[in-house]
Amino acid sequence: MTPPITDATGAPTQHTRRSYLGWLLGLCSAGVSAILAVPLIRFALYPLTAKTTETKWSDIGPSADFQEITTPIQRLINVEQVDGWRKQISDKVVYVTKTTGGETCVLSSVCPHLGCSVQWAVAQHQFVCPCHGATFGIDGARLGGPAPRAMDRLDSKVEADRLIVRYRYFRQLVPGKEVIG
Ligand code: FES
Secondary structure, three states: OOOOOEOOOOOEOOOOHHHHHHHHHHHHHHHHHHHHHHHHHHHHHHHHHOOOOEEOEEEEEEHHHHOOOOOOEEEEEEEEEEEOOEEEEEEEEEEEEEOOOOOEEEEEOEOOOOOOEOEEEOOOOEEEOOOOOOEEOOOOOEEEOOOOOOOOEEEEEEEOOEEEEEOOOEOOOOOOOOEOO
């Protein structure tokens, strides 16, 4: 026969089968809770671990529309940026133009000097910034004025016969092209 379980004073303890099962159940509950908490914690921390800002590709239009262009074409695009849980949609102006080699390219209209919106001047056949008079060639090359560099070229490609672009923000007042968002 098994002797009764006693404590240090020799008195019988309360360790019964029921209390042992209760303890086991509590342990299982804690384990299950910990497992379920993992995805919740990952969800809560997602904005901290995700890439700072992700910019989706924006549609400009059918690629065929830009094959024969001889002067820059202005387009308003829809830019979708995702930052953690926050999604922001804004309209931006870009120019579709040609490089000196005849390749289609897309330029940001933001002046690299102080951020005014550069316009294509038909009569002068060049881009002109209305704020301080910076001028740029048809391919965005810097021609004159206070802008420290050429107009900023954006990543673009043709997908399913559509010309698409990834919009970016660049640091102003510096000679090198530096993405800031
Ligand atoms: S903002 Fe364009 S020249 Fe100054």
